[in-house]
Amino acid sequence: STGINKNIMSYEEHLESVLRNISRLCLLMTVGIGALSLTGWAFGSTIITGMSNRYVPIAPSTALCFSILSASFLFYLLHAENSTRRMVAVFCAFLTLLICSVLLISFFMGIKLEAEHLGFTLPQRLALFPIGHMSPITATNFIAASIGVLFLVLPEEERQLYKNAAAFLALCIISAGFIVIIGYVYGSPILYGGHIIPVAFPTAVAFEFLGLGLITASGPHVLPVRFFKGPTVRSRLRRAFLPTIIVFTLIHGLLYKMALSAATNPALTTSLIAIFSATIIGIIISKLSKSIGDEIDQLHIERKTGEETLKARERKYRQLIDALQEGIWAIDKDGRTTFVNDAMAELLGYTSISFH
Numbered sequence: 165s166t167g168i169n170k171n172i173m174s175y176e177e178h179l180e181s182v183l184r185n186i187s188r189l190c191l192l193m194t195v196g197i198g199a200l201s202l203t204g205w206a207f208g209s210t211i212i213t214g215m216s217n218r219y220v221p222i223a224p225s226t227a228l229c230f231s232i233l234s235a236s237f238l239f240y241l242l243h244a245e246n247s248t249r250r251m252v253a254v255f256c257a258f259l260t261l262l263i264c265s266v267l268l269i270s271f272f273m274g275i276k277l278e279a280e281h282l283g284f285t286l287p288q289r290l291a292l293f294p295i296g297h298m299s300p301i302t303a304t305n306f307i308a309a310s311i312g313v314l315f316l317v318l319p320e321e322e323r324q325l326y327k328n329a330a331a332f333l334a335l336c337i338i339s340a341g342f343i344v345i346i347g348y349v350y351g352s353p354i355l356y357g358g359h360i361i362p363v364a365f366p367t368a369v370a371f372e373f374l375g376l377g378l379i380t381a382s383g384p385h386v387l388p389v390r391f392f393k394g395p396t397v398r399s400r401l402r403r404a405f406l407p408t409i410i411v412f413t414l415i416h417g418l419l420y421k422m423a424l425s426a427a428t429n430p431a432l433t434t435s436l437i438a439i440f441s442a443t444i445i446g447i448i449i450s451k452l453s454k455s456i457g458d459e460i461d462q463l464h465i466e467r468k469t470g471e472e473t474l475k476a477r478e479r480k481y482r483q484l485i486d487a488l489q490e491g492i493w494a495i496d497k498d499g500r501t502t503f504v505n506d507a508m509a510e511l512l513g514y515t516s517i518s519f520h
Contacts, residue, residue, distance in 0.1 A: 176384065179393055183380040184241070190377035191238040197222075197370040198230030205284040215365050219348065220356070222364040223298045224282040225267065229306050230370050233260045234377070237313050241381060253317045261310035268303040271361070299361040305340055305371055308333040312378045324385065331386035334378035341371035349418050404452050412448075416441055 201222045204212025213221035236256035240249045270277055281296045315330040344363045347355025356363045379386070384393050392403045416437070423433045485492060491508030495501055504512075 179384045183384060183389065187377045187380040188238060188241060190373040190380065191234045191241070193373040194230055194234035194370050194377065195238065197366055197373070198227045198234065201227035201366055202231070205282075208285065213364070213366070220362045220364045221295055222366045222370075223280060223296055223302075224284050225263070225280040225298045226302055226306075226364070226367055228282065229260050229263060229298075230367075230374070232256050233306070233309060233313065234374060237317075237377075237381075240317060250317055253313060257310045257313040257317065260306055261314075264298070264303040264306040264310070267298050268300055268307070271300045271303070297361050299357055299363045299367075301340065301344075301357065301360075301363050302367055302371075305337050308337055309371075309374055309378065312337075316378070316381055327382040328386050331379050331382040331389070334375040334382070335388065336375075337371050337378070338375035341368040341375065344368035345372070346414075349414060400456060401452075404448075408448055412441075412444065 201213050202224065204210070204221070205224050205227070210221050213227075233256055236253045240246075240253035243249055267277065267280070276297060280298060284296070312330040312333040315326040315333075318326075344356040345365070345368045347353065348365050348368070353362065356365075356368070379389060382389070384390065392399055392406075419440075420434075420437055423437060485505045489507055491511045492503070492505040493501065493508045494503040504514075
């Protein structure tokens with residue numbers, strides 16, 4: 165029992181360490197996207213700010229909020245016990261919350277704040293749609309992210325409740341970012357803004373990293389982390405299949421869209437894509453089944469070895485007890501005899517075989 169508890173504690177500590185590292189890496193990626201986007205605006209590069217001349221560039225105010233919020237929270241996570249870093253994270257979260265609340269209210273009032281441009285010059289060739297302004301979808305996500313950071317930084321009591329709330333907000337942010345990415349991948353503008361100010365592709369990617377950073381910073385006992393953790397076969401299947409299915413669906417849809425748009429024979433193209441998809445799925449299932457099968461076989465071998473060791477110890481202790489001169493008679497709660505050593509059997513006038 166002590167060994168099992170130690171293994172559980174060791175696994176929990178290892179998991180928390182892995183989650184901390186993932187959180188820091190995701191926040192670092194978010195800071196990088198924000199800083200790179202501001203650099204792109206400084207040099208007038210739409211490739212950096214939008215990743216394509218056909219995509220909406222990330223707004224300067226959006227890039228600034230990503231940099232402020234993510235950098236301060238990352239700064240806090242590196243030394244969470246430091247009160248100064250805590251106050252910096254709280255201040256930056258409130259600042260981001262204030263900025264995005266003002267921008268969201270301004271949007272609904274029909275006011276466009278030129279201060280959002282942060283002094284950068286807007287590229288004229290992208291004047292067909294509104295650029296340089298934060299989308300209301302982006303502002304809403306930032307408000308949720310700022311509240312999530314405050315939940316993870318401020319409270320000292322009922323901390324798990326706040327962690328669950330932060331993880332839920334982060335999951336909403338990831339879902340919103342994923343929908344925007346789907347819109348860009350499949351060419352559906354309505355999914356990333358439609359007729360309102362659209363969400364930039366780099367913004368959606370940054371929100372994926374920011375949301376994942378908040379979830380992993382919430383610890384191993386929140387959903388959806390709790391849904392995937394553990395060495396059980398069920399958890400391993402979830403960890404393996406769910407991300408794989410999501411990535412494969414995106415790639416499959418993108419290939420299908422690109423292939424059909426350039427195909428002279430759509431039926432042949434569709435058949436080849438189906439064959440490719442079936443092959444990839446087969447390889448994934450084969451690799452996963454081999455991994456799980458090997459683990460099950462190893463557990464079976466360990467169980468058989470444990471049983472043999474236990475039987476050997478039982479025989480050894482039985483020999484020691486039978487060698488005693490004192491009689492030993494064990495009964496269960498129902499009064500049935502469960503064990504008698506040779507001395508007690510002889511004392512009662514029976515052979516020990518009669519009680520075995």
